[in-house]
Every structure is written in structure tokens, then in C-alpha cells.
Amino acid sequence: MPSHRATPARGGVPRPLRSLRVQAALGLAVVACVATTGTWAAWTDEVPVSGATVTAGSIDLTVDGGNAVTGYASLSVGAMVPGGSVAAVLTVRNAGTAPLRWTATSTATNADGKGLAAALAVKVTGDTAVSGSAPATTCAGTALAGAGSTLGGALVGTGRTLAPATTEKVCVQLTLPGTAASGLQGATTAVALTFTASSDLS
Amino acid sequence: MTPRHRGGPRPHGRARAAAHATLAALALAAGLHPAPAQAAPWTDTVGVIGTTLGAATVPAPATFTCTGLGLGSVRFTWSAVAGATSYTVSYDGGAGSVTTTGTSVDLAGLLSGGTAWVRAHVAYPSVTWSSVPSTTRTYTFVVVSLCG
Numbered sequence: 001m002p003s004h005r006a007t008p009a010r011g012g013v014p015r016p017l018r019s020l021r022v023q024a025a026l027g028l029a030v031v032a033c034v035a036t037t038g039t040w041a042a043w044t045d046e047v048p049v050s051g052a053t054v055t056a057g058s059i060d061l062t063v064d065g066g067n068a069v070t071g072y073a074s075l076s077v078g079a080m081v082p083g084g085s086v087a088a089v090l091t092v093r094n095a096g097t098a099p100l101r102w103t104a105t106s107t108a109t110n111a112d113g114k115g116l117a118a119a120l121a122v123k124v125t126g127d128t129a130v131s132g133s134a135p136a137t138t139c140a141g142t143a144l145a146g147a148g149s150t151l152g153g154a155l156v157g158t159g160r161t162l163a164p165a166t167t168e169k170v171c172v173q174l175t176l177p178g179t180a181a182s183g184l185q186g187a188t189t190a191v192a193l194t195f196t197a198s199s200d201l202s
Numbered sequence: 203m204t205p206r207h208r209g210g211p212r213p214h215g216r217a218r219a220a221a222h223a224t225l226a227a228l229a230l231a232a233g234l235h236p237a238p239a240q241a242a243p244w245t246d247t248v249g250v251i252g253t254t255l256g257a258a259t260v261p262a263p264a265t266f267t268c269t270g271l272g273l274g275s276v277r278f279t280w281s282a283v284a285g286a287t288s289y290t291v292s293y294d295g296g297a298g299s300v301t302t303t304g305t306s307v308d309l310a311g312l313l314s315g316g317t318a319w320v321r322a323h324v325a326y327p328s329v330t331w332s333s334v335p336s337t338t339r340t341y342t343f344v345v346v347s348l349c350g
Contacts, residue, residue: 059244071252079258082326090250100246116257174255178328185331186259193250200243 057098061197064091083178084135089171094162100197101159107192108151114187117151120174127171139171260324266336268349276341279306283322293318315342
């Protein structure tokens with residue numbers, strides 16, 4: 001029959017007693033863990049900074065003070081002759097709050113099929129006033145970089161940067177070459193200019 | 203003996219399947235998610251319209267008349283055109299022509315009769331523009347020259 005008496009272990013400590021020590025140690029370890037866990041919360045501090053306002057800029061291009069120019073007759077001429085020219089100065093303004101970069105293009109009709117639009121030569125300069133008198137008003141300066149020389153494409157192909165609230169004048173000259181064919185007599189063309197501003201300054 | 207996991211995948215299999223489904227959904231979402239939007243620049247456009255250009259026209263002389271002068275001779279007369287530097291009278295239906303700076307010309311030897319007209323010319327530095335023909339006149343030789 002097995003005995004129910006505690007039998008001393010080989011080390012001399014009774015087994016129940018050794019088990020009790022182990023349990024006590026584990027209990028202390030658990031208590032220590034629980035007791036120390038709560039001390040790891042970091043201290044924090046905050047300083048609010050208020051009053052900063054972020055406002056989006058605006059891109060607003062105007063030409064001769066308008067967002068659209070209709071009935072522009074400064075470049076109109078009814079009876080161009082070979083060698084004749086017409087010129088006018090337009091004012092381009094950045095009416096927005098952000099810098100912009102603008103370019104311009106032109107289109108011209110050829111309703112009568114005579115080809116006046118294709119025959120006209122274009123010159124765009126930075127002149128602030130036209131030179132000469134009708135029927136040969138001109139833009140006397142040198143052409144802007146990237147300026148077109150014919151209608152139906154880039155008028156100012158290289159973007160020009162304008163700071164907010166600043167203006168730039170451009171002089172546009174249309175010339176009927178001196179060698180224009182006699183068959184162009186009575187030809188007409190309607191010319192439209194388009195100025196485009198972009199916030200992309202690159 | 204009853205199977206332990208009858209009717210479906212084992213618990214670990216379910217978890218693995220769920221994980222796979224989640225990963226697949228994430229991968230699908232990543233694949234379908236649009237690329238980051240490119241920053242489109244702001245633009246503003248101003249149109250300038252209403253410009254019309256026209257080329258000049260050299261008008262033909264408004265009047266063109268002729269008068270019989272005698273045997274085979276006819277005088278052609280026309281009105282002046284502003285800016286014209288010369289005029290060309292064509293006769294014999296265009297077979298012959300003569301150019302002058304005045305507004306009349308006498309032609310002799312027109313024994314066969316025919317038609318005539320005049321054009322005005324404007325000389326520019328590098329090119330000359332000409333008008334369309336004027337009204338046509340008909341001349342006839344009978345005994346003396348007649349013109350109408």
C-alpha cells in the first residue's frame with residue numbers, strides 16, 4: 001500500500017513545501033508585473049498654435065482689362081495693300097493672386113478661299129506703342145522669344161511669367177507682304193487671338 | 203469514428219482561408235486603386251475676337267467708251283481709277299493690247315472689228331495689282347469704224 005505521508009525529496013525538502021515556494025515566487029512575479037505595468041504611461045504636453053490661415057491663390061488673366069474681348073477692332077483693316085501693315089498693343093494683366101505663365105495663339109478664317117490668312121505675316125514684340133501710321137503701323141522692336149510669324153498657331157509660344165497685379169504689353173503686327181499676289185484682292189479673314197494663363201511656371 | 207471537423211474546413215483552415223481572402227482583397231484594392239492624381243495646373247483663357255482684315259481691290263474703270271475715228275481707227279476712253287499707275291486696253295478679243303498711263307488711246311488698223319476692254323493697274327514696290335476687266339465694247343468696220 002502506498003503511504004500518504006510526505007516523503008522527503010532527494011534534496012531533503014519535502015515536495016509540498018518546495019511546491020509552495022515555487023507558487024509563492026510565481027505569485028510575487030505576477031504581482032510585480034502587475035504593479036510595474038502601470039508606471040509606463042508617458043507624460044505628454046501640447047501647445048496649440050492657432051491663427052494660421054491658408055488661402056488658395058487664384059489665376060486670373062485679363063487682356064485689355066477684360067476676361068474676354070469682343071469686337072476688337074484695333075487690328076482690323078479693310079483694304080490692305082502689298083507691303084501694308086497694321087499693329088496694335090494689347091495689355092496682358094495678372095489679376096489673380098498667384099504668379100502665372102501665359103502664352104497666346106491665333107486663328108484666322110479663309111472663308112473666301114483666297115488665302116489672305118496664310119499670306120499675312122505676324123510679328124509680336126514687347127513694344128508699348130505702335131510706330132508709323134496707317135496703312136503701315138508697325139511694332140518696331142524685336143520679336144519676342146517664341147513668337148509666331150504666321151497666323152494659325154502660336155502667337156507667343158514661349159511662356160511669359162507675370163507676377164500678381166502686374167501687366168505686360170505686347171505689340172502685335174500683321175503685314176501683307178510686298179509680294180502678295182494680285183489674286184488676294186478683296187480677300188478677307190477674321191482673326192482671333194487666345195491668351196492662356198497657367199499656374200504651372202515651369 | 204466521427205470525423206472531428208465534419209461539414210467544413212478545419213478551424214485553422216478557416217483562418218488561413220480568411221487570411222488569404224483578406225490578402226486577396228487588399229491586393230485587388232491596391233490594383234484597382236487609381237494612381238495618385240497628378241497636380242493639374244490652373245488655367246485661365248481670354249479670347250480676343252472681332253478682328254477682320256481685308257485686302258484692297260483695284261477697281262476697274264467705271265466707264266469705258268469708244269469712238270470711231272476713221273478708216274480702221276478707234277479711240278477708247280475710260281474713267282480714271284484712284285491710285286492707278288497704268289491701264290491696259292485689250293482689243294480683238296484680247297488678241298492685242300496696249301498699255302498707257304492716260305485715260306484714252308487711239309488704235310488704228312482695227313479692220314476686222316472685235317471687242318475691247320480696259321484694266322487698271324496699281325504698281326506697288328514689289329508687285330503690281332490689276333483690276334478685273336471693265337465693261338466690254340464692240341467695234342465694227344464697215345466703211346468707217348463704228349463703236350458701240
